[in-house]
Amino acid sequence: xxxxxxxxxxxxxxxxxxxxxxxxxxxxxxxxxxxxxxxxxxxxxxxxxxxxxxxxxxxxxxxxxxxxxxxxxxxxxxxxxxxxxxxxxxxxxxxxxxxxxxxxxxxxxxxxxxxxxxxxxxxxxxxxxxxxxxxxxxxxxxxxxxxxxxxxxxxxxxxxxxxxxxxxxxxxxxxxxxxxxxxxxxxxxxxxxxxxxxxxxxxxxxxxxxxxxxxxxxxxxxxxxxxxxxxxxxxxxxxxxxxxxxxxxxxxxxxxxxxxxxxxxxxxxxxxxxxxxxxxxxxxxxxxxxxxxxxxxxxxxxxxxxxxxxxxxxxxxxxxxxxxxxxxxxxxxxxxxxxxxxxxxxxxxxxxxxxxxxx
Amino acid sequence: xxxxxxxxxxxxxxxxxxxxxxxxxxxxxxxxxxxxxxxxxxxxxxxxxxxxxxxxxxxxxxxxxxxxxxxxxxxxxxxxxxxxxxxxxxxxxxxxxxxxxxxxxxxxxxxxxxxxxxxxxxxxxxxxxxxxxxxxxxxxxxxxxxxxxxxxxxxxxxxxxxxxxxxxxxxxxxxxxxxxxxxxxxxxxxxxxxxxxxxxxxxxxxxxxxxxxxxxxxxxxxxxxxxxxxxxxxxxxxxxxxxxxxxxxxxxxxxxxxxxxxxxxxxxxxxxxxxxxxxxxxxxxxxxxxxxxxxxxxxxxxxxxxxxxxxxxxxxxxxxxxxxxxxxxxxxxxxxxxxxxxxxxxxxxxxxxxxxxxx
Numbered sequence: 001x002x003x004x005x006x007x008x009x010x011x012x013x014x015x016x017x018x019x020x021x022x023x024x025x026x027x028x029x030x031x032x033x034x035x036x037x038x039x040x041x042x043x044x045x046x047x048x049x050x051x052x053x054x055x056x057x058x059x060x061x062x063x064x065x066x067x068x069x070x071x072x073x074x075x076x077x078x079x080x081x082x083x084x085x086x087x088x089x090x091x092x093x094x095x096x097x098x099x100x101x102x103x104x105x106x107x108x109x110x111x112x113x114x115x116x117x118x119x120x121x122x123x124x125x126x127x128x129x130x131x132x133x134x135x136x137x138x139x140x141x142x143x144x145x146x147x148x149x150x151x152x153x154x155x156x157x158x159x160x161x162x163x164x165x166x167x168x169x170x171x172x173x174x175x176x177x178x179x180x181x182x183x184x185x186x187x188x189x190x191x192x193x194x195x196x197x198x199x200x201x202x203x204x205x206x207x208x209x210x211x212x213x214x215x216x217x218x219x220x221x222x223x224x225x226x227x228x229x230x231x232x233x234x235x236x237x238x239x240x241x242x243x244x245x246x247x248x249x250x251x252x253x254x255x256x257x258x259x260x261x262x263x264x265x266x267x268x269x270x271x272x273x274x275x276x277x278x279x280x281x282x283x284x285x286x287x288x289x290x291x292x293x294x295x296x297x298x299x300x301x302x303x304x305x306x307x308x309x310x311x312x313x314x315x316x317x318x319x320x321x322x323x324x325x326x327x328x329x330x331x332x333x334x335x336x337x338x339x340x341x342x343x344x345x346x347x348x349x350x351x352x353x354x355x356x357x358x359x
Numbered sequence: 360x361x362x363x364x365x366x367x368x369x370x371x372x373x374x375x376x377x378x379x380x381x382x383x384x385x386x387x388x389x390x391x392x393x394x395x396x397x398x399x400x401x402x403x404x405x406x407x408x409x410x411x412x413x414x415x416x417x418x419x420x421x422x423x424x425x426x427x428x429x430x431x432x433x434x435x436x437x438x439x440x441x442x443x444x445x446x447x448x449x450x451x452x453x454x455x456x457x458x459x460x461x462x463x464x465x466x467x468x469x470x471x472x473x474x475x476x477x478x479x480x481x482x483x484x485x486x487x488x489x490x491x492x493x494x495x496x497x498x499x500x501x502x503x504x505x506x507x508x509x510x511x512x513x514x515x516x517x518x519x520x521x522x523x524x525x526x527x528x529x530x531x532x533x534x535x536x537x538x539x540x541x542x543x544x545x546x547x548x549x550x551x552x553x554x555x556x557x558x559x560x561x562x563x564x565x566x567x568x569x570x571x572x573x574x575x576x577x578x579x580x581x582x583x584x585x586x587x588x589x590x591x592x593x594x595x596x597x598x599x600x601x602x603x604x605x606x607x608x609x610x611x612x613x614x615x616x617x618x619x620x621x622x623x624x625x626x627x628x629x630x631x632x633x634x635x636x637x638x639x640x641x642x643x644x645x646x647x648x649x650x651x652x653x654x655x656x657x658x659x660x661x662x663x664x665x666x667x668x669x670x671x672x673x674x675x676x677x678x679x680x681x682x683x684x685x686x687x688x689x690x691x692x693x694x695x696x697x698x699x700x701x702x703x704x705x706x707x708x709x710x711x712x713x714x715x716x717x718x
Contacts, residue, residue, distance in 0.1 A: 167652040171660050214650045215631040252610035272574040291573045293526040
């Protein structure tokens with residue numbers, strides 16, 4: 001692989017010293033960018049995901065326009081349920097819908113664990129096309145939905161109603177739930193493996209809906225499968241790449257999340273970064289966690305709140321600046337620029353200059 | 360006041376020994392009950408809230424039909440925003456709406472801190488009517504929305520969109536936010552004081568949306584005002600009654616919540632009761648926290664999961680069984696009966712018999 005011009009993000013993932021805190025943003029390629037909206041006038045969301053050249057173009061837009069320290073592949077977590085055999089309608093407004101939700105053991109039996117080279121080759125092609133465009137400027141992050149979060153959509157059919165059906169299913173039919181989660185976990189691990197082979201520098205698991213489960217349910221149906229996927233990826237990956245885990249609504253579970261094998265915990269905006277760092281004792285890097293609604297306020301507020309996040313993590317290696325959830329569509333681009341500039345300008349004070357490590 | 364036939368709930372609030380764990384359920388008076396739906400065919404939701412005899416009838420239905428250990432007044436948290444001067448549309452489906460949301464400092468200035476005897480007398484009359492019907496069988500719980508949760512609805516206008524406008528306002532215009540929260544806090548404290556005067560045996564604050572704030576925001580805009588309300592209620596109440604605090608999405612903040620002055624923390628279903636008890640060192644009673652979706656599964660699952668909750672709290676005084684959020688409208692009544700029966704039958708093993716306290 002081509003050597004990287006900017007490897008701040010990867011060094012921070014490994015908790016190695018950096019000159020400043022790297023920054024990228026979840027959903028940094030998306031509707032808030034005029035250049036993205038211009039493309040969307042010509043192509044629908046699914047076409048952008050499915051056409052490697054277009055996905056690559058969208059992926060590099062924030063790198064070129066905002067100078068962030070990493071790119072994340074433009075795609076959607078529901079490509080896996082679709083590749084497993086479900087009818088998925090991926091829409092930007094109203095949220096994703098699964099037309100054929102999974103409800104019974106026979107529904108589960110019908111699903112396949114897809115070969116990514118066959119069913120998800122468009123994603124792998126998009127990775128290769130993106131690397132061509134990036135030319136090693138910054139690392140490229142691949143991703144997948146975590147098993148529980150994919151399960152929640154696959155059972156519920158949509159992201160509404162706090163996933164009541166999914167929660168009932170784990171209580172009512174735990175064997176069926178485990179059978180489905182096993183299949184999803186194998187599909188996710190194979191998919192991440194293929195993404196690494198195709199050239200991504202890191203992978204992130206999104207467990208966006210981990211926070212709807214009760215304590216037993218979280219440990220048994222979310223955390224156990226995150227661990228299983230990470231172990232499988234680490235055991236088989238052709239190269240050792242950092243694994244990032246975004247788990248939302250689980251600020252009370254930081255210690256447990258740090259034991260999953262993830263190299264980086266990406267925490268939501270409700271999480272206290274100071275406490276999370278103390279709880280994990282610097283055994284993992286932390287990513288986050290500005291409230292995305294801060295980017296809807298004035299640029300001055302953006303700068304002030306960004307500095308608070310830097311201060312909350314404090315001095316030392318192992319912080320990757322990000323939002324606590326994705327960029328909201330109504331976010332002014334000017335505010336995102338201000339955020340990136342603020343982190344670049346203000347973060348060096350939190351890093352020990354090379355050669356002064358003893359200070 | 361009339362002596363109570365069943366004071367298990369109040370003794371558990373004070374962490375005094377009880378023979379078994381008391382149980383009541385948030386939204387126990389509501390749509391899942393056929394007798395409630397029958398009334399709703401004749402009267403709309405607001406008429407039920409506003410007519411003391413009807414509100415009293417709805418309030419006592421679960422006591423008579425399910426034999427729970429406490430009644431909670433049938434009402435809505437948005438009666439305060441309405442009494443402060445906003446146009447509120449309280450609907451059961453689609454969630455509540457505020458037609459005239461608060462957005463600016465002059466919007467805040469127009470709001471009044473209502474005299475409950477004047478603007479909310481229908482609630483106080485409903486309390487008196489309920490006490491007439493209850494005849495001291497079980498305690499009656501009064502309630503109000505916590506300041507931040509009322510703020511969130513008042514600024515957003517509805518319960519949709521994760522309260523983005525409310526979160527932007529606290530970042531963009533913190534002075535305006537504090538001015539509004541101060542007014543709300545005074546209104547809530549006066550309202551709870553009046554409810555205690557009218558005869559409730561305990562009051563519960565509902566901070567249902569505390570979990571949408573970042574750490575600084577939670578401490579500054581949610582927790583500080585909960586503390587202020589509890590201090591005001593305790594300082595002025597004509598009688599000393601237990602104060603219960605339901606805070607949702609804040610399982611990471613249990614220690615801080617226990618320092619608000621609340622006698623009981625009501626925790627959501629994502630909270631680990633064992634850990635919460637250890638964190639609070641029995642300084643507060645704990646209420647909760649069965650996942651409400653368990654009541655949508657089979658009666659056997661209900662019984663099994665209820666026993667898990669009892670075991671999670673463990674042996675000793677200071678547990679009030681409840682759900683981690685309100686009863687869902689589609690809940691079968693049979694399952695609620697099974698839940699109440701299970702708690703009554705299985706909980707004595709977690710309580711030391713009187714006279715054997717040294718065992």
